[in-house]
Amino acid sequence: MRTLKLSRAFTLIEPGPVVLVTTRDRGRDNVMTISWTMVVDFTPVFAITTGAWNHSYAALRRTRECVLAIPTVDLLDTVVGIGTCSGADTDKFARFGLTPRRGRVVAAPLIAECVANVECRVIDMVKRHDIVVLQGVAAHVDPRRRExxxxxxxxxxxxxxxxxxxxRRKAMASKLPTGL
Ligand SMILES: Cc1cc2nc3c(=O)[nH]c(=O)nc-3n(C[C@H](O)[C@H](O)[C@H](O)COP(=O)(O)O)c2cc1C
Structure with a gap:
């Protein structure tokens, strides 16, 4: 994985891809699938919708960290598999043959098989709407991935x-951050 400028990390989520959210809690890695995501600002800040019905939620609350990993279409069945079983009783990294990689800032693992990974800190949890707000703190891309x-x-x-x-970059120039 190569470092991606943090100021570009929002461009990974803005297109609305299904993402994998990794956590590491009390020495155990876990991962869940999330399709309800949103970019909140360019710095970048993201929001995901999830709650106490998922095992990952307790890890997000306790560790205040995660990684947003971006899977590509060749991983579709893995993405669905990850989102239909729970880390409460399954080691999903082993079951789905995922390779955890150390990030730069957070303890939650990057996923080597994904095209990009964004390390995040939890900065807010909006209980009323089950929204978890994340500050991106480091970003990585795999420039060699063909798919x-x-x-x-x-x-x-x-x-x-x-x-x-x-x-449509020219037409949108007034709305784009400088240097993007
Ligand atoms: C395609 C797909 C999208 C999903 N999107 C969300 C989502 O946006 N929010 C959510 O809470 N759960 C979502 N899920 C369900 C969780 O991934 C699922 O409950 C998972 O088993 C949680 O894992 P955990 O218990 O190890 O945390 C999605 C599942 C799939 C297959």
């Missing part, structure tokens, strides 16, 4: 995959 198309959940068990990239 780079991310997965987007419809919400009914079907998914769409990235298509063509369309360039």
């Amino acid at each position: 780079r198309r991310t997965i987007h959940a419809i919400g009914d068990g079907t998914f769409v995959v990235d298509g063509r990239r369309l360039d």
Whole structure:
């Protein structure tokens, strides 16, 4: 994984891909699937929707850290598998053959098989709406990965995959952060 400028990390989440959220609590790695995500600001700040019904939630609350890992379409069945079993009774890194890698800042692992990883700190938990707010603190990309198309959940068990990239950078210049 190569370091990605933190100021670019929001561009990984803005397209709305399904993400994997890793945690490390009391010496055990875990990972869950999340499709309800949002970019909150460029620094970057993100929000995810999850709550106490997931094993990961206790880890997020206790450690105040996680990694947002971005899977590509070749990992679709793994992503669905991760999101349909629980770390309460399953070592998902072993079960799905995921390779944990050390990050730079947080103890939660990066996933080597993912195209990008963003290390995050939990900065707020909005209980009323089950929203967890995350500050990105370091970002990494795998520039050698050939498959780079991310997965987007419809919400009914079907998914769409990235298509063509369309360039409107000139028209949007007034709304883009400088140097992006
Ligand atoms: C495609 C997909 C998307 C999901 N999105 C979310 C989500 O946005 N929020 C959430 O709380 N759970 C979501 N889930 C469910 C969790 O990933 C699932 O409950 C998982 O088993 C939690 O793992 P854990 O108990 O180890 O934390 C999703 C599952 C799948 C398959």
